[in-house]
Amino acid sequence: MEQVQDTSRPPLEYVKGVPLIKYFAEALGPLQSFHAWPDDLLISTYPKSGTTWVSEVLDMIYQGGDVEKCRRAPVIIRVPFLEFKVPGLPSGFEVLRDTPAPRLLKTHLPLSLLPQTLLDQKVKVVYVARNAKDVAVSYYHFYRMAKVHPDPGTWDSFLEKFMAGEVSYGSWYQHVQEWWELSHTHPVLYLFYEDMKENPKREIKKILEFVGRSLPEETVDHIAQHTSFKEMKKNPMANYSTIPPDIMDHNVSAFMRKGVAGDWKTTFTVAQNERFDTDYAEKMAGCNLSFRSEV
Numbered sequence: 001m002e003q004v005q006d007t008s009r010p011p012l013e014y015v016k017g018v019p020l021i022k023y024f025a026e027a028l029g030p031l032q033s034f035h036a037w038p039d040d041l042l043i044s045t046y047p048k049s050g051t052t053w054v055s056e057v058l059d060m061i062y063q064g065g066d067v068e069k070c071r072r073a074p075v076i077i078r079v080p081f082l083e084f085k086v087p088g089l090p091s092g093f094e095v096l097r098d099t100p101a102p103r104l105l106k107t108h109l110p111l112s113l114l115p116q117t118l119l120d121q122k123v124k125v126v127y128v129a130r131n132a133k134d135v136a137v138s139y140y141h142f143y144r145m146a147k148v149h150p151d152p153g154t155w156d157s158f159l160e161k162f163m164a165g166e167v168s169y170g171s172w173y174q175h176v177q178e179w180w181e182l183s184h185t186h187p188v189l190y191l192f193y194e195d196m197k198e199n200p201k202r203e204i205k206k207i208l209e210f211v212g213r214s215l216p217e218e219t220v221d222h223i224a225q226h227t228s229f230k231e232m233k234k235n236p237m238a239n240y241s242t243i244p245p246d247i248m249d250h251n252v253s254a255f256m257r258k259g260v261a262g263d264w265k266t267t268f269t270v271a272q273n274e275r276f277d278t279d280y281a282e283k284m285a286g287c288n289l290s291f292r293s294e295v
């Protein structure tokens with residue numbers, strides 16, 4: 001009988017001390033031969049921080065606000081995800097080969113695993129950070145629906161793993177801090193999910209300036225409207241509904257789940273919140289980044 005590979009819930013694999021989805025860890029070898037181009041633009045985030053949102057915003061900018069052009073393919077094809085690899089789907093590296101310049105690229109990698117070529121080529125980076133509590137809740141539901149992750153266990157045990165950096169891509173605390181440090185020496189536009197929620201047009205204008213483009217005011221309005229949570233949730237080219245359900249099961253939890261700031265309050269117990277805050281203060285001591293955990 002033909003042996004069918006079981007792609008469901010393999011344990012994380014550690015690369016240079018960083019836990020990763022098994023298939024993504026396997027993708028890092030081939031990714032060594034990737035060459036960045038100076039006009040590439042890298043979208044970097046810790047998972048669940050607004051990657052898909054800013055990807056749609058940037059593709060809309062690159063397409064001059066033309067919604068039809070942005071419907072040409074799912075976001076994972078329009079914005080190649082460097083370390084993406086799942087059996088049965090084209091890897092990020094394969095998608096990249098067919099992507100013409102100027103390219104938008106996506107990664108969640110910490111700096112220790114980032115291909116050096118991106119730094120050597122001085123590739124501009126749009127980094128989006130989101131408050132840790134909402135990231136933890138969003139990540140828990142993502143683990144539940146995306147079966148390339150190990151089983152998340154209970155919310156309480158997942159939260160412990162998140163605080164210990166024992167989830168895919170490792171420590172949120174380290175990720176947001178090291179990319180912030182990089183922004184002092186490398187062209188990084190460091191954005192916050194909560195700011196995008198508060199005033200999407202203001203943040204879109206920051207991105208436009210950073211990528212050296214300008215668009216009429218009504219096009220900026222149009223981009224803000226097309227990239228709202230409500231619009232993206234019903235857009236199959238943005239909401240990941242094209243990924244087979246054995247990999248992402250939207251019946252368990254939709255990829256476009258709630259899209260708000262402060263949802264952690266519905267999930268954290270008082271005891272979890274206190275414990276998290278104490279641990280947070282230790283891990284973020286000496287860092288001048290400040291996050292808003294509600295808007």
Ligand code: A3P
Binds near residue numbers: 046049138229256263
């Ligand atoms: P929730 O699970 O809290 O709803 P990423 O793209 O980095 O994986 O992040 C996914 C998170 O961003 C999910 O958070 C998702 O709902 C939210 N999101 C995606 N598009 C959004 C948008 N246009 N506006 C607000 N939040 C959005």
